[in-house]
Amino acid sequence: MKTTEILVVGGGPAGLSAAIEAASLGCDVVLMDSDLKLGGQLIKQTHKFFGSREEFAGTRGFEIGNLLFDEVEKYKKEGKLEIFSNTTVTGYYKEDGIVSYTIGEETYDLIKPQRIVMATGAQEKRIAFPNNDLPGVYGAGAVQTLMNVYGVAPGEKVLMIGAGNIGLIVSYQLMQAGVKVAGIVEAMPRIGGYWVHAAKIRRLGVPIYLQHTITEALGDKVIEGAVIQEIDNTFKLVGEPMKIDCDTICMAIGLTPTCELLWSAGCEMKFVPQLCGYVARRDAMMRTSHPDIWVAGDAAGIEEASAAMVEGRIAGLAAAASLKPEGCQMLKEKSTDYLKRLENLRAGETGAKIRCGLEQVCCECWG
């Protein structure tokens, strides 16, 4: 059976950062990602990032991805890092620490790592309405994949559900790709995303329907329209249903951490609304209650790529240092800086929700 010192599950910004750090301490690292291309959600982002300069604020998401790929290339050449793309990790067996995976659809195999960093990212949430399963109802991440990675228009006229940052950014990206946006529907009385993103959309004349929800998707085999309606403060339907002409409905109502493997490993899990779902309890170095498993990025709670990269660096470094005593000094030095950077990213009003969420799952250190 294949073995490795460190297995990183997920090749988004968190996983790539973890793999880079672990390899830099001299560990043999295997990284597996289910997608055809590495980079997770990051490579789909065409807008300039917010955050701090250390975390590439002002740089476009996919360009940040390229910087990470350069570092990855270096360790690949040195033979320290082996990458499996289109490889899905399907199970963790806690009896013997063996991990199962499939390459593509038909090759099944096993690997036994000494340490694991889980950086599986997130999955889109859904809401219930009639016909929400028809082709043409797509997740925001999926719409981005089609248009920003593969250059395929998701449709001709899109209705966006959700006016948080993702809904606003993807609406703008759709227009950049030459796709019409019929409107943005938001259940809350105010826009959830940053004002700069909302302003760009408004200037382009796209209506934002606040305190509205989608009540039905129209169509027989594929989407041919949608019905939206106003709601009051208790989310009860009021007013008249309104028909929207569209061929695509994009769901941008939020993400939830992908945590199945953490459950199978028996990690202590907790439901934390501020982090958008079930997350693993962890210490400051991102180690879970399972002594061989670390977690990082959206899988540890929905946040941003900038935080995901720093968490990944911490987790990769800590997992490696647990195998290489000579790495402990390095961990001490670097982690002080990384923790400071996380603190900066989570400072102020915008970070309040995350801070409140983290208080519920972070412990000083596992005894």
Place this chain on the structure above:
Amino acid sequence: MTRKMIKDHPILNFEHEKKKVVKFTFDGREMEGFEGEPIAAALHSNGVQVYRITPKHERTRGFFCAIGKCSSCFMIVDGVPNVRTCVTALEAGMKVETQTGMGILKPEK
């Protein structure tokens, strides 16, 4: 039929002209796509949105999550059912079919 691709983009340059065009079939109809792109993306740009029919309620299903998680885009590819077409690369000559129902697994060779 020509594919519906995004060409002019203020930020991205897809360099579609540099990609290798390959032929494949969808339910017997010949189509073109780029080698290595997800089968689902190739179909979508050819105007195909229905990828399977569910076993019980016979509902149409297509693309949804694009990260190989939701099982909405399962199809039969070269005779293999339940292929996640959003994370499976297109190859020349592939035989892609709408999957109706559960899909039947062939015994191991």
